[in-house]
Amino acid sequence: MSVTIADVARLANVGAGTVSRVLNGSKNVTDDTRAHVLACIQQLGYRPNLVARGLAAKRTGMVAAIIPTIGYTQHAEAIQGLSDFLQAHGLRLMIGHCGYSAAYEAQIVSDFLERRPDAFYLTGTSHTAEARHLLRESGIPVVEAANLTDDPIDSVVGYDNFGAARQIGHLLHQRGHRHIAVATSLHDPNDRTAARRDGYLAACADLGIDMTDRVITCINSFAGGADAVVQLALLTPAIDLLLCVTDVIAVGAILECQRRGIAVPGQLGICGFDDLPIASAINPALTTISVDRVGMGRAAGRVLLQCLGGEAAMSSTVDVGFQIRERASTRA
Amino acid sequence: MSVTIADVARLANVGAGTVSRVLNGSKNVTDDTRAHVLACIQQLGYRPNLVARGLAAKRTGMVAAIIPTIGYTQHAEAIQGLSDFLQAHGLRLMIGHCGYSAAYEAQIVSDFLERRPDAFYLTGTSHTAEARHLLRESGIPVVEAANLTDDPIDSVVGYDNFGAARQIGHLLHQRGHRHIAVATSLHDPNDRTAARRDGYLAACADLGIDMTDRVITCINSFAGGADAVVQLALLTPAIDLLLCVTDVIAVGAILECQRRGIAVPGQLGICGFDDLPIASAINPALTTISVDRVGMGRAAGRVLLQCLGGEAAMSSTVDVGFQIRERASTRA
DNA sequence: CTGTTAGCGCTTTCAC
DNA sequence: GTGAAAGCGCTAACAG
Numbered sequence: 001m002s003v004t005i006a007d008v009a010r011l012a013n014v015g016a017g018t019v020s021r022v023l024n025g026s027k028n029v030t031d032d033t034r035a036h037v038l039a040c041i042q043q044l045g046y047r048p049n050l051v052a053r054g055l056a057a058k059r060t061g062m063v064a065a066i067i068p069t070i071g072y073t074q075h076a077e078a079i080q081g082l083s084d085f086l087q088a089h090g091l092r093l094m095i096g097h098c099g100y101s102a103a104y105e106a107q108i109v110s111d112f113l114e115r116r117p118d119a120f121y122l123t124g125t126s127h128t129a130e131a132r133h134l135l136r137e138s139g140i141p142v143v144e145a146a147n148l149t150d151d152p153i154d155s156v157v158g159y160d161n162f163g164a165a166r167q168i169g170h171l172l173h174q175r176g177h178r179h180i181a182v183a184t185s186l187h188d189p190n191d192r193t194a195a196r197r198d199g200y201l202a203a204c205a206d207l208g209i210d211m212t213d214r215v216i217t218c219i220n221s222f223a224g225g226a227d228a229v230v231q232l233a234l235l236t237p238a239i240d241l242l243l244c245v246t247d248v249i250a251v252g253a254i255l256e257c258q259r260r261g262i263a264v265p266g267q268l269g270i271c272g273f274d275d276l277p278i279a280s281a282i283n284p285a286l287t288t289i290s291v292d293r294v295g296m297g298r299a300a301g302r303v304l305l306q307c308l309g310g311e312a313a314m315s316s317t318v319d320v321g322f323q324i325r326e327r328a329s330t331r332a
Numbered sequence: 333m334s335v336t337i338a339d340v341a342r343l344a345n346v347g348a349g350t351v352s353r354v355l356n357g358s359k360n361v362t363d364d365t366r367a368h369v370l371a372c373i374q375q376l377g378y379r380p381n382l383v384a385r386g387l388a389a390k391r392t393g394m395v396a397a398i399i400p401t402i403g404y405t406q407h408a409e410a411i412q413g414l415s416d417f418l419q420a421h422g423l424r425l426m427i428g429h430c431g432y433s434a435a436y437e438a439q440i441v442s443d444f445l446e447r448r449p450d451a452f453y454l455t456g457t458s459h460t461a462e463a464r465h466l467l468r469e470s471g472i473p474v475v476e477a478a479n480l481t482d483d484p485i486d487s488v489v490g491y492d493n494f495g496a497a498r499q500i501g502h503l504l505h506q507r508g509h510r511h512i513a514v515a516t517s518l519h520d521p522n523d524r525t526a527a528r529r530d531g532y533l534a535a536c537a538d539l540g541i542d543m544t545d546r547v548i549t550c551i552n553s554f555a556g557g558a559d560a561v562v563q564l565a566l567l568t569p570a571i572d573l574l575l576c577v578t579d580v581i582a583v584g585a586i587l588e589c590q591r592r593g594i595a596v597p598g599q600l601g602i603c604g605f606d607d608l609p610i611a612s613a614i615n616p617a618l619t620t621i622s623v624d625r626v627g628m629g630r631a632a633g634r635v636l637l638q639c640l641g642g643e644a645a646m647s648s649t650v651d652v653g654f655q656i657r658e659r660a661s662t663r664a
Numbered sequence: 665c666t667g668t669t670a671g672c673g674c675t676t677t678c679a680c
Numbered sequence: 681g682t683g684a685a686a687g688c689g690c691t692a693a694c695a696g
Contacts, residue, residue: 004673015683020675028681050446051392052673054383055688062426062447071412071626073405080403083429087440092447094394095427097415108419114382115394115424222613251613258615278610281554281583283590294403336689347667352691360665384689387672668695673688680683 003044012040023048054116062092063304064112065121068100068188073276074293075123078145081297082121089305091118100188106131113138119304125149125156126191141307141315143300146293147192148319155307157300157318161195161273162202164289164322168271169203169243171324172287175331177241177269180204182211183228183253184245185220193220196245196273214239218249225252229260232268240268241330247272247279250286254329269330275323284328296320335378344372355380386448394424395636396444397453400432400520405608406625407455410477413629414453421637423450432520438463445470451636457481457488458523473639473647475632478625479524480651487639489632489650493527493605494534496621496654500603501535501575503656504619507663509573509601512536514543515560515585516577517552525552528577528605546571550581557584561592564600572600573662579604579611582618586661601662616660628652 005023009016014033021029022037029037040046054060063086067075083093094117098105106128112120113134120135120142127144135142135153142154147161173180182204184197197215204211216231218224228249232239244250250272257264264270264284272279275290299318307315337355341348346369353361354369361369372378386392395418399407415425426449430437438460444452445466452467452474459476467474467485474486479493505512514536516529529547536543548563550556560581564571576582582604589596596602596616604611607622631650639647658664 005675006673009683016674017676017684018682021682024675030681033681047442047446049387049448049673051383051386051448052688053675055381055387055690056673056675058675058688060383069412070402070415071405071409073403073408076405076408077403080401080429083402083427087428092443093427095415095425096419097412110379111424114379116381116383222609226613251610255613255615277554278583281558281587283587337691338689341667348690349668349692350666353666356691362665365666381689384672385691387674388689388691390672390691666696668693670691670693672691675686675688677686678684680681 003046005046005048008037008040008044008046011044012037058116059118060116061090062094062115062117063119063121064094064096064115064117066096066098066105066108066112067123068098068190070095070097074274077293078123078297078300081294081299082301083297084294085298085301085305089301091305100190102126102128102131106134109134118308119143121145121300121304122153124191125152125158127153141304143303145296145300147195148317152315152317155303155315155317157296157303157320159291159296159320159322161192162199164324165196165199165243165273166203166206168287168289168324169200170206171326172241172243172269172271172330173203173207177331179237179239180209180211180241180243181214181216181232181235181239182243182245183216183218183225183249185224185249186217187219193245200243200245220246220248222248222252222255225249225254226256229253229256229262238267242268242270244270244272247274247276247286247288250288250329251276251278251282254282254284254286265328265330271330275325279325280327287327287330288325290323290325292320335376337378337380340369340372340376340378343376344369390448391450392448393422394426394447394449395451395453396426396428396447396449398428398430398437398440398444399455400430400522402427402429406606409625410455410629410632413626413631414633415629416626417630417633417637421633423637432522434458434460434463438466441466450640451475453477453632453636454485456523457484457490459485473636475635477628477632479527480649484647484649487635487647487649489628489635489652491623491628491652491654493524494531496656497528497531497575497605498535498538500619500621500656501532502538503658504573504575504601504603504662505535505539509663510541511569511571512541512543512573512575513546513548513564513567513571514575514577515548515550515557515581517556517581518549519551525577532575552578552580554580554584554587557581557586558588561585561588561594570599574600574602576602576604579606579608579618579620582620582661583608583610583614586614586616586618597660597662603662607657611657612659619659619662620657622655622657624652
């Protein structure tokens, strides 16, 4: 079928081993033979079969990644960063999506592991016991991204969703907002949105604000955000600050306020989480938490590569931090 | 190291071939032996090594995909659909991004091919001669997505960017818009945005509208859309319709109009292309072209699978179509 | 129906 | 430094 290493070896009048050494940049080859072999490779148009290499070398050069959904900017950006880093280091990405289901995630983990990736990337920090077990068992470096945890499978690269939410809650209280509600996502609860919600609630608890019946659930979409504003209208006393677990909800809420003539932040302050591109573009611009997701993906790649290279495959925790972006959607 | 098929065979007192047959659901196994082998597999916790299988069977069960950027909703959604379909059929995705560079794309194609994917997914229809050559040479099914072409590498699954733009141009003229400008993207020109721009211009040409100096270029971002509005202000006579090659530009334009007190569509009609979620959420809602990107990705997967299964690996062209969404951002 | 035997294409000792 | 040979773990004939 296609030209193999044996063909090259034959033409070059060397052993297959030598060709392999040339291919892998081994030091133990004369410049002469190297040049000659290279020429033969060129002449034959030889292309190595990385599947065979993977089997023989027990390194496939692939890293597996699982995210909830690929279509959601959020995760796509992190993967963009990861892919970016990996491509720059000769590694390739194998990707799967689990739609926020830990059980399905475990299934994909199991399948991916059979393909012998050199490393693994997971979104979030909550996984089934089986997934954790399989991953640990496999012995390859694993990084969990987009949140932090005390009990990682191996390494973690993320930021403190809880702390960020709590902090911005305090800040906005300081800015004069007093009647607070939280909008959280209904359909795909996960460790990150849950941590954000809890962070908001913790801030309120710190400040002695009773949040009973002040937690609104809605779909994580623009329409869901609009719906949150509708639900808000039913609450008394009037709410003057809506803390949303995602920018998508917050932007949907702002747009609904525009339609209903609710002044933002005059009547209602709105705050999001993520700092999506639309957050700074919309009117009024959205106060939110900014995280460098692409950078986080890149950092995850770096951690994985370190583990791959390092003698002691020591795991690490990287906090990529966050920044509060105080904009016009909340009181100054 | 880990348990292999030989271990299972030994324990089960059968040949490795039989275990393999059980694994691959071959019909030629007694229910008895099958059950017994399955039990041994269970007992040993055996997990097949798909790398080895890939080498032996010359099928890896992987499909390679290259998109401009993973972080951009557009492409991420198509990949979501593709991944969705593939996962449902036991195939896995290997993904790379080329940042709108055909040269870099070719490089990734080359690398991916060495990993022996069973099929290939490419974004758009313009690729380097080398990439086309390598792909054709490889003999695996290839699908180009997100546009249509007369000269495909193999199969195409997309929609008529040019025709859609032309058609909406005609429609909006019919709605009374007369002074037209086109906003096109500056930094990452590609076959799709170029086709859209040309479609808009073709519509204007059809209608005898002189578009000299009526093509504005801007960055493909919300800020770029805002910038387009700024550039627009310099044109005379006053423009009453801005045709944008992407929703991102169009949304940026609408938001800038909000800031400048320009009535949309009263003073200026704005139309986009893509129908991103924000298009229907924003005020006024954006007139645009809607394409089912997730469905397109899924369709691409289907075509690939057909080629993989079919006797005659005949290539096909699938037009997934588009829909005009006439909303409040243009005259009724 | 099932065991045996070659490979798949490459890496990696191990002698020379 | 380089060749020869032994696998990596699995599939796919081929006998029986």
